[in-house]
Amino acid sequence: MKQTHDSFFFFNDKFYSSQDKLLQTLLTSEGVFETIRYSKSGLAFLQEHLARLFAGESAKTIPSTSALDYQKIILQLIKKNKLQNQILRVRIRSTRVGLGISAEKYEALPESMYHxxxxLCVAEHPLKKGDAWIKHNRRDAYNTLYTNALQNDFDECLLLQDGFVQECCTSNILLCKNEKVILPPRDGKRLVGITEQQILKHIELPIVEEKIKWPIPNNVEVFISGSLKGLLPVKEITGEKYPIQKKSALYKLIPLFSPYSS
Structure with missing residues (x-):
């Protein structure tokens, strides 16, 4: 039988085996979390993710540690788990029982899909109005919708609220139309994405926040963005085809945020 090494997670001030019952306690405790991608280019937007974590409901449990200290802990954890030189999902959780960090291999979408x-499929948003602005530790409803999407040969699930587009299960939504970039309002009905905000910093076109009524017209370019996925064009939503313009401002930014970029 092939020998496998034990994996580890970080909890408060120590590293523990993933077999330790403390891990289940951490995973099931109330709190907030952040997901960060690790790849050849390092930890993506660590400082921005930490800032959002500090602003969360359970921020009082987070030690006053610098981004550099968190980076050292995460890199130690990656080395301890023998995961160097891979694309990883790193999660930092702040809960009632303390702070935990995990790192595991992330199966990125095929590189060809970035072109x-x-x-996408479509579903009703699982949360009440105004409850989506923060990443709570318990996201079972999101996870169920996302799993259902994958099982039905979709890559993500677009979430609607009162007939308007808000976000996806693990991503944000961006539209490109008439030389402007459109995104749903940042009004608490959706999670404002870290990667989304970084993308907007690179856009030279006008950026408009407005309600996006469903269905989205099929002459509009549609993109999703997320901490793990980066930036991806959408070719189809529930069977409706959407254009992919390789000369568009958003499309040109895809390599900058791709998990395959060095």
Missing amino acids: SGIS
Whole structure:
């Protein structure tokens, strides 16, 4: 039988085996979390993710540690788990029982899909109005919708509220139309994405926040953005085809945020 090494997680001030019952306690405790991508280019937007974590409901449990200290802990954890030189999902959780960090291999979408586009299904948003602005530790409803999407050969699930587009299960939504970039209002009905905000810093077109009524017209470019996925074009939503313009401002930014970029 092939020998496998034990994996570890960080909890408060120590590293523990993933077999330790403390891990389940951490995973099931109330709190907030951040997901950070690790790849050849390092930890993506660590400082921005920490800032959002500090602003969360359970921020009082977070030690006053600098971003550099968190980076050292995460890199130690990656080395301890023998995960160097891979694309990883790093999670920092702040809960009632303390702070935990985990790192695991992330199966990125095929690199070709960053050019050819992905497919979305559509569902009603699982949270009440105004409850989506922060990443709570318990996201079972999001996870169920996302799993259902994958099982039905979609790559993500677009979430609607009162007939308007808000976000996806693990991503934000961006539209490009008439030489402007459109995104749903940042009004608490959706999570404002870290990667989304970084993308907007690179856009030279006008950026407009407005309610996006469903269905989205099929002459509009549609993109999703997320901490793990980066920036991806959407080719289809529930069977409706959408254009992918390789000369558009958003499309040109795809390599900058791709998990495959060095």
